[in-house]
Amino acid sequence: MNVMIITKPKELECLVKSIGENPVFIIGCSECATLCHTGGEKEVLSMKEKLEKKNIKVTGWVVLDPACHLLNDKRLLKKHKNKVEQAKKILVLACGNGSQTVSEIIKDAEIIPGNDTLFLGEIKRLSEFEKRCDMCGECIQDLFGGLCPVSRCPKSMLNGPCGGSIDGKCEVNSEVDCIWDMIYKRLKEKGQLDRLKEIRAPKNWSKSLETRRTL
Ligand code: SF4
Ligand code: SF4
DSSP: OOEEEEEEEOOHHHHHHHHTTSOEEEEEESSHHHHTTSSSHHHHHHHHHHHHHTTOOEEEEEEESSTTOHHHHHHHHHHTHHHHHHOSEEEEESOHHHHHHHHHHOOSSEEEEOEEEEEEEEEEETTEEEEEEOOOSSOOGGGGTTOOHHHHSTTOOSSSOOSOOBTTBOSSOTTSBOHHHHHHHHHHHTTOGGGGGSOOOOOOGGGGGOOOOOO
């Protein structure tokens, strides 16, 4: 897997507050959250230890394969039925999608998302991820030389840069390249700078409203 849903862990204190004095069952995810180091076996066991140090009872744990797979989750959670039933709270160290899949199965305990879900991104290095897509429902990156300003420009500029870029870096976050600087260079390389003269209509965000898809 080289593109995935990027998450970051919530603060421990915030999770402890949500759990209160209730027994908790911890769930991780074998894919994105494992690669992000936010919900693999290592993080699940580390969370177990941290919660137990706070005198919170952990009834059990499992790493789902992956958490967003409803049928696999049902099968795996069945094996942990007793320990899940002993818990009043379920802490899910996965993305928001995985947490909601779990909440479709476990109805009697409160589901607590242990991570914040950030974006669909690319793995640059072992522990470095960059946003690539906002899942807008109508991909238009071909208009920009295969680079997406919808997701990669904080202002989602479609008709050129905002003018704030300094030395090719974004004015909103100087750690990332200004995507419009990259688009300009890419189109120049391809001899397609004329494309920048075309005025792009505002993005049709109604296309992003699809909430169900069947094949
Ligand atoms: S145009 Fe939309 S679908 Fe395509 S990469 Fe950008 S955000 Fe994702
Ligand atoms: S500097 Fe570039 S990437 Fe940053 S907001 Fe402006 S146009 Fe977008």
